[in-house]
Amino acid sequence: MGGTPPCASCKLLRRRCAKDCIFAPFFPSDEPHKFAIVHKVFGASNVSKMLQDLPFQQRADAVSSLVYEANARIRDPVYGCVGAISQLQSQVKQLQMQLAMAHAEILCFQMQNDSSSLVNQQLEVDDDGGENKSFLLNNNMIMTSVPQSMNFSSSSSVFPESLKRESLWI
Amino acid sequence: MSIINGGRRCAACKYLRRRCSEDCILAPYFHPSNPYRFACVHKIFGASNIARMLQHLPVHKRAQAADAMAWEAYWRVQDPVYGSSAIIAHLQHEISKAQNELEITRAQIAILQNFQQTQPNQQLQAFWALEDEPFVQPDLPHI
Numbered sequence: 001m002g003g004t005p006p007c008a009s010c011k012l013l014r015r016r017c018a019k020d021c022i023f024a025p026f027f028p029s030d031e032p033h034k035f036a037i038v039h040k041v042f043g044a045s046n047v048s049k050m051l052q053d054l055p056f057q058q059r060a061d062a063v064s065s066l067v068y069e070a071n072a073r074i075r076d077p078v079y080g081c082v083g084a085i086s087q088l089q090s091q092v093k094q095l096q097m098q099l100a101m102a103h104a105e106i107l108c109f110q111m112q113n114d115s116s117s118l119v120n121q122q123l124e125v126d127d128d129g130g131e132n133k134s135f136l137l138n139n140n141m142i143m144t145s146v147p148q149s150m151n152f153s154s155s156s157s158v159f160p161e162s163l164k165r166e167s168l169w170i
Numbered sequence: 171m172s173i174i175n176g177g178r179r180c181a182a183c184k185y186l187r188r189r190c191s192e193d194c195i196l197a198p199y200f201h202p203s204n205p206y207r208f209a210c211v212h213k214i215f216g217a218s219n220i221a222r223m224l225q226h227l228p229v230h231k232r233a234q235a236a237d238a239m240a241w242e243a244y245w246r247v248q249d250p251v252y253g254s255s256a257i258i259a260h261l262q263h264e265i266s267k268a269q270n271e272l273e274i275t276r277a278q279i280a281i282l283q284n285f286q287q288t289q290p291n292q293q294l295q296a297f298w299a300l301e302d303e304p305f306v307q308p309d310l311p312h313i
Contacts, residue, residue, distance in 0.1 A: 041223075043216045050214075050250060058251045065255035069242060077223065078231045081254040082238040088261035095268035102275040109282045 008035040013044060022051050026063040034067055041070040181208040182217060195221050199236035207240050214243040 006017035007024035012035055017024060023044075027035040038047055047066065051059050073080035180197035183190035185208050190197060196217070200208040211220055220239060224232045246253035 041219070042214065043219050046214060046216050046219075050246075054250060062251045065252045068255050069246075069253060073223075073242075077227060078235045079238045080242060081258065082241050085254065085257055085261065088258065088265065092261060092264050092268065095265060095272060099268060099272050099275065102272060102279060105279050106275065106282070109279075109286070 005029045008032045009039070009044060012036060012039060022048055026051075026060060037070040037074055038063075038066050041073050042066060178202050181205045182212070185209060185212060186217060195224055199224070199233060207244075210243040210247045211240055214246045215239060 004017075005011075006029060007021055008027040008029050008031055009023035010017035010021060011029060011032065023035065027038075042050075050066070051062060054062055069081050072084060076083045079086070179190035179202060180194055181200040181202050181204060182196035183194060184202055185205060196208075200211070211217075215223075220236075223239070224235060227235050242254050245257060249256050252259075
């Protein structure tokens with residue numbers, strides 16, 4: 001009478017693995033560490049309740065994200081996933097700054113190009129012996145619009161910048 | 171009763187309907203004025219898990235850890251499938267987009283600099299004619 005081996009969760013919890021065990025599809029017996037970390041961080045009963053509240057087709061994704069978060073919390077017991085989010089937000093900010101600088105540089109090229117074309121026009125029109133006309137550099141420069149790519153999403157601020165306790169969330 | 175809360179029970183002990191002792195480990199981080207915060211944390215992590223995790227940390231790190239766990243629990247309650255992983259995925263996508271755009275912009279700058287150096291008297295008419303079109307992100311393959 002060969003039965004299927006108990007899933008990793010039932011093995012860890014030392015109980016009989018029922019046919020309709022909610023953990024069995026997602027915690028195979030050959031990956032015991034997966035359930036171990038999820039159980040350590042969230043607790044088996046909490047995970048069971050979370051999975052029960054979800055339709056079956058979403059449970060695999062939920063388990064993957066729980067494993068990911070549990071791993072993050074074990075690596076960083078203070079900040080967990082929030083540490084990673086904070087780092088990514090800084091990266092986004094840095095890139096936004098670099099992008100802004102790059103766009104400013106392109107704007108400079110545009111302005112140089114526009115000012116020199118204005119100068120050329122002035123020189124062509126005023127052909128009366130080299131009178132020193134003003135170059136109209138400062139007031140009449142054509143300001144082209146910044147490329148639309150500057151508007152990339154600023155929705156990266158998902159929570160207050162610092163985890164100060166005075167935040168709204170406390 | 172916890173002295174920290176002026177004699178009132180903390181949100182955790184109130185939720186769990188138990189006496190809030192003076193040395194309640196959760197009291198400093200779960201003020202009774204914000205019961206939802208503890209409710210989320212209890213739903214996702216469980217009160218005993220939170221207490222155990224905080225106990226394993228030095229005291230000066232516990233406030234930040236409690237905040238971080240509260241945020242993770244909140245996001246998981248909002249999105250029961252992906253939780254904070256959805257936020258991470260979103261940020262990674264934003265970074266990838268920004269890096270692509272930065273590469274393209276820097277390539278444009280390199281072209282402009284080269285043009286300026288090699289043909290300083292020429293107008294960049296052809297180049298700017300392209301720039302009159304709204305910037306359209308090239309269709310890059312998903313990785």
